[in-house]
Amino acid sequence: MKEDKNETRWDKLLRIRTMGRDDSNADQYRYPYEPTPYSVLERLANTGLIRKGNTLLDYGCGKGRVDFFLSYQTRCQSVGIEYDERIYEKAVENRETAAASGRVSFELANAENFVVSEKVDCIYFFNPFSLEILQKVISRILDSYYEKPRTIQMFFYYPSDEYISYLMTVGELMFTDEIDCRDLFPGNDPRERILIFELPVDE
Structure with a gap:
């Protein structure tokens, strides 16, 4: 119950509607819309890893929760991309009322064809699509x-073993940390974490 209250409270504070799951257009490649719990996003925001000067790209942004929350909390710029037109329209509707709307934009696009702007320096994934699509997305990045x-x-929130095994094989990627979220939910689920990978730059 506590989690539900937190969900409602943040939606209200941010003046958006992002609750509920939607699998009407899901298939073997693109997974259902399910928002990241706010308690997980609070933990991510509190790390200080995302800041005002950053531009966040959110793959499979759904109704825009990650974008609105993180731009509100960290003052970063945020770009959400969504392939499902109906859900994308919900994100755009949310933007009309949202507290942090000035720093948030959305694009209707397929992730594997999306050209990543050179401004983007933070990227968020909550299992939006299959491994095949992830591989194409990483190559775009x-x-x-x-x-x-x-x-x-x-x-990478709630990463699958498939995702992790693949990410560990990408030569340029460096695993840097993880944010443990198991204590936020019952059941001690080992997938309740955010894995952080980095494409570093040699100084």
């Missing part, structure tokens, strides 16, 4: 990284 070398931090 690497293109952007090589065009303009900069430190890029990637945050």
Whole structure:
């Protein structure tokens, strides 16, 4: 119950509607919309890893919760991309009322075709799609990284074993830390964590 209260409280404070799951357009490649719990986002915001000067890219942003919350809490710029038109429209509607709307934008796009802006230096994933799509997405991110070398931090919430095994094989990626979130929920689920990978820049 406490978690539900927190969810409602933040939605209200941010003046958005992001609760509930939606799997109407999910398939084997693109997974259902399910928002990251606010308690997890609070923990991420409190690390200080995302700051005012950062630009966050949120893959499979759904109704925009991650974008609104993190730009509100950390004052970063945030770009959410969503392929499902109906859910994307909900994010755009939220932007009309949201507390942090000035720093948030959304794009209707397929992740694997999306060209990553050179401003992006933080990226968030909550299992939005299959491993096949993730591989294409990482290669797009690497293109952007090589065009303009900069430190890029990637945050993977509730990562699958498949994701982790693959990420560990990407030569450029460095595993830097994890944020343990098991204590936030019952059941001691080992996947309740955010893994942090970095594309570093040689000084």
